[in-house]
Amino acid sequence: MKEKTGFNPQSFAVIGAGPVGCIVAAFLAKGGYDVTLCDVIPELIEPATTPGIILEGAENLQQAVTRTCTNVDDLAANPPDVIIITVKATATPLIASAIESFYKEGMYVVSWQNGIDTELDIAKILGKKPVMRAVVNYGCGLVNPGHVRIPFHHPPHYIQELDPESAPATEAIAEAFTKSGLATSRTDQIVSMVWRKSVMNASTNPVCAVTDMTLGEALTDPFVSQAVRGLVKECIKVARGNEISLGWDYYPYCMEYMMGGGAHKPSMASDFAMKRRTEIDYLSGKIIEYGEQAGIETPCNTAIRAYVKALEAKF
Template identity: 60%
Template sequence: MSTESTYQPRRFAVIGAGPVGSVVAAFLAWGGYEVTLCDVIPDLLEPALNPGILIEGVDNLQARVARTTTSVDDLGNDPPDVIFVTVKATALPLIASALESFVDEGRYVISWQNGIDTEQVLAEHLGARAVMRGVVNFGCVPVRPGQVRLAFHHRPHYLQELDPQSRDAAIAIAGVLTECGLDTHHTTAIADMVWRKTVLNACMNPLCAVTGMTMVEIINDPITFDLVDSLIKEGIAVARINEFSLGSNYYPFAINYIKSAGNHKPSMLQDIEAGRRTEIDYINGKIVEYGFQAGVATPYNTMIRGLVKALEPK
C-alpha cells in the first residue's frame, strides 16, 4: 500500500494557545510553515508573535507564528489548508459551528485533543470528509504565556482520516508534522489508539483533580494507586466489550506506563485549580456511556466523574 501523497499543505491554523496548541504551532512554525494561532485570550497570543513560542524540556526550540487572532471567524477571511483544534473538548460545538462557514472542499480540521468521540462532534457540523483525528503522545505544562515545558514526548503521534477519500491528505499532513519534529504516523486504527490513551487518562487525571495530588503522589500512595488499578481494569472491560482492540498485553503496559508518570499536575487538576470546566465528560463520562450501552457496570468511572463534576462549579 502506497504511503506517498500529492497533497501539499503550506498554511496552518491552530485553535487554542494553551500548552498543546502552543507546541503544535511552534513545531510547525519552526519547520518553516505559515501558522496562524487563534485564542480568545489576547495575552496568550502576544508572545507567539514576538519573541516567539518557547518550548523547553525534552525538546527545546523557539519559533514565531505568522499571525494571531482572537476570533475563529477571522480565519474565514483567508482560510488555511489545515486547522488543528487543540482546545478543551467542551468548546467543540461552538468552534465547529464557527468553522462551518469556510471549511469546504480541500480543507481539513484535525481534532488534536484528549477524549473519546471529539472528532464526531466536528464531523456532525463539517462532514466526515473534512475531519481527521489525532492521538497525541506528549505531556506539557504551561510556564507562562508563550512558554511551555515538555515533560515527556513519546514519539510517534498518530493521525487518521474519518472518510477514506481524505486518506491522501492525512498521509501528507502526517508527513509535514514528522518533517517539523512532531513525528506522526498515519494509521487505520485510530479509534483503538484513542481508547488506549483515554483509559490511561481516565485512571490518573480525575484522581489528581479530586485529591489535588500530582501524578507521582497518586502512584506512590497505596490507597490511590488501588483506585488507579480499578479504573484501568474497568476501562479495559468497557473497551473490549465494545470491540476496541487494546492489545493482549495492555494491562501490564498501562501499569508500567503510569508508574513512569512525572511529578506534575495533569491538565484536569490545572482546570479545577483555575476554575475551568474539565474534559471529564469526554474521558470517564464516555467510558460510562459506552459501558451503559453494552450492559457493563462502571461504578468507579461513574463515581469519579460525579466527584469531578461536583468540583467544577466551585
C-alpha cells in the same frame, strides 16, 4: 476508491493557545509553514509572535508563529489548508460551528485533543470527509503564556481520516508534522489508539484533579493507587465489551507508562487550579456511555465523574 490528490498543505491554523496548541504551532512554524495561532484570550497568544513560543524540557525550542488572532471567524479572511483544534473537548461543537461558516472543499480539520469521540462532534457539523483524529504522545504544562514545559515526549504521533477517501490528505499532513519535528504516521487503528490513551487519562486525570496530586504521587500512594488501578481495569472491561482492541498486555503497559509521568500534573488538575470546566464528560462520561451500550456497570467511573462534577459546580 481512494481520492487521488496532490494536496500539499502549506498553511495551518491552530485553535487553542494552551500547552498542546503552542507545541504543535511552534513545531509547524519551525518547519517553515505559515501558522496562525488562535485563542479567545489575548494574553495567551501575545508572546507567540514576539519573542515566540518557548518550549523546554523533553524538547527545547523558541519559535515565532506567522500571526495570531482572537476569533475563529478571523480565519475566514485567509482560510488555511489545515485547521488543528487543540482546545478543551467541551468547546469542540462551538468551534466546529464557527469553522462551518467559512469551510470550503479541500480544507481539513484535525482533532488534536484529549478525550473519546471529539472527531465525531466535528463531523456532525462538517461531515466526515474533512475530519481527522490525531493521538499525540507528550506531556505538557503552561509555565506562562507562550511558555511550555514538556516533561516527556514519546513519538511517533498518529493520525487517521474519518473518510477513507481522505487518506492521501492524511498522509500529506502527517508528512508535514514529521518534517517539522513531530514524527507522525497515518494509521488505520486510531479508535484503538484513542482508547489506549483515553483509558490512562480517564484513570488519572480526575483522580489527580480531586486529590491535587502529581501522577507519581497518585500512583505511589497506597490508597489512591488502588483507585487508579480500579479505574484502569473498569475502562479495559468497557473497551473489550465494545470490541475495542487495547492489546492483551495493555494493563501492565498502561501502569508502566503512567508511572513514567512522575512529577507531571495532568491537565484536569490545572483546570481545577484555574477553576475551569473540565473534559470529564469526554473521559469518564464516555466510559460510562460505552459501558451502558455494552451492558457493563461502571461504578468507579460513575463515582469519579460525580466527584469532579460536584467540585466543578463550586467554581
